[in-house]
Amino acid sequence: MRVPLTWLREYVELSADVSARELASRLTLAGLEVETVDELGSDLTGPIVFGRVLEIEELTEFKKPIRFCKVDVGRANGTGEPQEIVCGARNFAEGDLVVVSLPGAELPGGFKIGARKTYGRMSAGMICSATELGLWEDHSGIVVLPEGFAETGTDAIAPLGLREDVLDIAVTPDRGYALSMRGVARDVAALYGAAFHDPAGLTVAEPTGPGHPGMIDDAKRADRLVLRGATGFDPEAPTPLWMKRRLHQSGVRPVSLAVDVTNYVMLELGQPLHAWDREKVNGPIRVRQAEAGEKLETLDHVQRSLDPDDIVIADDSGAQAIAGVMGGLHTEIGLSSSEVLVEAAHFDAMSIARASRRHQLSSEASRRFERGVDSAEQLAAATRAVELLAELGGASVESAYTVVDHGTPREPIVVKASHAGSVAGVDYPAGTSEHWLRAIGCSVEADGDLLRVTPPTWRPDITDPNDLAEEVIRFEGYENIPSIRPYGSGRGLTASQRLRRAVGRVLADTGYNEVLSYPFTSERDLDGLQLAADDARRTALRLANPLSEEEPLLRTTVLPGLFKALARNVGRGMTDVALFETGLVYRPKPGATRAPILPVDRGPGAEELALIDAALPEQPRRVGVVLTGDAERAGWWGQGRAASWADAIQAARDIARVAGVDLEAEADTHAPWHPGRCAALYVRVDGERRPVGHAGELHPRVIKAFGLPDRTAAMEIDLDGVERARTDAPAPKVSTYPVATQDVALVVDASVPVGEISAALAEGAGPLLESVRLFDVYTGEQVGQGRKSVAFALRFRAEDRTLTAEEVGAAREAAVALATERTGAVLRG
Incomplete structure (x- = not known):
């Protein structure tokens, strides 16, 4: 949500010395994270003034139309004489009030204005377009201002709002109210103890009769509907500059007055609206479920197949809008629409979220509805919209209107007054909770230490005592909660954790760098390892929803990830590389079946847990290393030494040493290692020799498959197997006698x-x-x-x-x- 500061100040009586950055800091500490403070127009300098076009001479000798203009800029140019400016725009005439950048000015983007000869005439300045001034995106021509907007020659920067501080707030899913100026202003007023002027606090007269007929089929999916009409609307009436400027600052593109009004009210109050061309509406407005096979062409000119779970707004001819997401093209307000019907409704948040994702259609309206909007401001929002249409577009507001209300009042939440302090671990003074809860709009009744709190309609996220506690704590300040070191209740690291840390330290100390690979692999990787068809490592679990279809299997060895990391480093110019990784591999149990899908209304039983355990793969922890290049570099100290199979075996010996285990190495043949340069690694458990891994030089075909340097060496060892071989050996005695x-x-x-x-x-x-x-x-x-x-x-x-x-x-x-x-x-x- 982008919040222009001058717009915000209309609803909060903030002190003039409160800067945008200070406000951003306070809001962030209170839970509304301000990502950036955009200082619009900070790179703009004057003189930029209002001017009146006195004369226009058409220069016809050029390939494109060029105009030589004389513009009255008062005494802003220092002489009082008309300013001579060459301009290519065609959308203004003599007598129009325009914006002029005089020599010495600098427009957004570093565009400096000077006097120069062009098209055979001297041009001293520029008549500006909205895009050049940074007002909004409009390439149709220069800005022509309404008569009486400003005096000729006066400064244009402040009246046009060319400089503005805008807060860009990252609104979390639970704070839908903050997707409106009204919601942010209320929090700001509470933080600063300032007066708050609610833009939704309109006085709405009772209807003189029913307006356009409307109905709701399912009160659980939609509980409120308001329809207000405006007649005699001028569809060609322009959107005023101040509204277009605010929409642009808020990240919304100006379109036309009717559309801009609904967007403006949505930004102001947080209630999405839809304006219909009433002459195209056939019969009553009905909020219902979509019918099977029903289709709708939405405003983005896409023909959509509706789902029976979609909520639609329909008339007698069929669906005319996907409720809360996007309107239909048939009833769109056009350049000839003079009869406007404004619709405001309150929909079930989850229904709108599902529809938005189902149609892959996220809109400003759906973003608000799926986070929760005020369930009681539909009439105020619709009234605000038709009044703006009347004020700006010459419409007449119909005194008859329709309100369909199936809403139910919110139940109070009973909470202890001290609950917020208990959650925060802070002794807040008496009355703190009542103060802040009333500040955000809650109704609070105190009964001793108990509070009966009724959350306001604009806060659907507040549903239990902890939500209330969060509101109190965030306004009191998260930064004021003391940091207290928790008392240790554990017994330190386990033996396995200590071993893993020791292994990581010894490998790092001997020159290896740790990497973390995704635990995913593919048949192509297993083929690259030159594994036989009956090799147990080819039996891998296939993911139902892999991150990448190229790696759909859970790894059965850590080597492919290490090989890819090595190839990536070598490809970036690293010639001497030694890497290691510690992680789990996944070995399916023979005959394992698919795990059952458990119910969510109870915990699993013993039989279900047994089935889950039987379906889980074995997950031994492995340590792998891979190295290439020089193990010891040459220099003035002597000859270097290339890394070899012996270094890979030594890495295994180092791991066994820190584990306190004797490791035995024996020549072996095992993929992916070179048959003549491979060692099998063994430990003894209860006197029985057990294999725990392999080390040596990789097979040339493996090196080619993974794009590795020649003579690359690697090692993989079962850390769990090494740990099982550990014994509680006594500490060695140190002899003082000579050796x-x-x-x-x-x-x-x-x-x-x-x-x-x-x-x-x-x-x-x-x-x-x-x-x-x-x-x-x-x-x-x-x-x-x-x-x-x-x-x-x-x-x-x-x-x-x-x-x-x-x-x-x-x-x-x-x-x-x-x-x-x-x-x-x-x-x-």
Whole structure:
């Protein structure tokens, strides 16, 4: 809702020193969010004055009609002589009052006015159009003002309202009253304690008889209908400048006087109106449901098929309007319409909302009706409209009119006077609730600590005690509610939450950047992963209403999202990228059925909950990484190192380390990894070795499918599986005795995994071994074809003594002996 400040001040006696920005701040704090304050005309400077056209010379020697004019601008030009101006517009004549921008003026958009020679004549200024002045959109010609509007030579900026502050309010669905000047003005008056002049407070005389006949079929869908007529209307009467200006400032395009009047009253009072050409109306006006197969051509020239759920306004010939949304073309006010019938009604908000969405037709009227309008201002709004038609268009207002009223009075809400304070946690002074509730128009009867509050008809959103509390709190000021730290009632993070945070920290510390992908995928992604037809990851849940038809499946692996994020970063010039993601995947249970649709009038029973649980997929939490480019950059410090499959495996080891779990890696073949550069990852749960993921270099076909750089590596691990392997291991004891280091070099067959050798050494060395670390792998002539030499550093330490050389040597020999027994290793000399 756009609210011009000068228009607002007509209904609220605001102090002159209240600025638009101060008002915007107060309204926002009170729950009416002002998105912007538009300072219209702030880039406009004078001199811009009123002028009278004295002479017009037609210049016919040019391709288009050009006029050389002499305009009286009084003493505004400093000389009192007529101003000579070249103009191409044709819609004015000698003697007309116009708006003139003199040299030195600047119009909206940075358009500077000067004196220059054009079409062989000197032109010192410009005769202005409405568009050039920023009044409203009109390219038909310059502005011609009515006689007596202003004196020649006087400043035009203020009388034309060229400078105006306009508040742009984002009205929430529960505050339909704020879609009107009346509603905003009432809140402003309450905030500032200023006098409020209700524009709907008209004195309406009793009808001298029934007006145009009208009826309502269903009081639940429409409960009020008012019909007022105006005869002798001049359809060619222009809309006055002040009205066109206000409509434009409010975001409504001026059309014609009859239409502009209904729009003006709607903006002023919040009640949508419809003006009919009464000569085209055939019989009584009837508010009813649409009939099956009924059609209507609306004002936007679209032929619409009506739904039986639509409310229509009809005459004897059929539907003439979709109630509360848009009128029909047949009864539209035209250039020959002199008999006007103004209709104002009150409709069910949900019915209008459904019709608007059904026909994909949102209008200024539907926006108001679906949020709720005042159910008692229809007569005032219709009366205001016909009186404006009489004042501005020469019409005569008919004293007979029709009112159909099936409305029921609102029931009072009983609430404690202290309820608002209880909700806010603030001890408001006695009488605070009564004061603010009366300020917004409620009727309040006090009975001790209880208040019987009847909400006003313009506030259909107020239905219970908490709504009343909200009104009191927002006017007292949300900013005045103290911030109190809540007392902790939880027990901190769970073990799973701590593990997830630890995993995120360790990966971030080792150079990975976290990404969050949508949990959606497609058959194309699964094909890109080179998954076999019987791969369990191909069994995915299909969404009934996906965000995109290109990704209709719930993911069964986190890798596709990571691959797409990597490709996007590489495509933007990032050559060294390491990403990780933690999230759920969705694995349907074998034989799972569709979940039942539950009733809404009760909670689900045990059997229904069991059916829902059976239909839900397994949702394990996975951690995935993907990396490419250099893991270590080259520089003055030395050679860099390219990221490889080993870094992907190390990411899994880091995750296992922060989880306190031993991870085992073993060569494997598993899509989407390269068959010769893939490792299966295992943990032990209750002594049983269980797979938890894979890591390594991606298959070249996968790299091509996702547009990734060559030699890209990735890892995916089941974090839930890692967590299940955790045990409550005691904290390690720190020994103060010295360490003894022994190196061991073993020659084994090239196919023997290093992890198997390391495990044998660790087991054979016994309890004195503190750690075993691989530091060299050698292949070459010295060890023979198909053989490799692996070297380990063994660290020994005792908790209670300094180890002797004999103890260290015996432990080393035991480690070598077991490694030799299990792997066929030979101690290298």
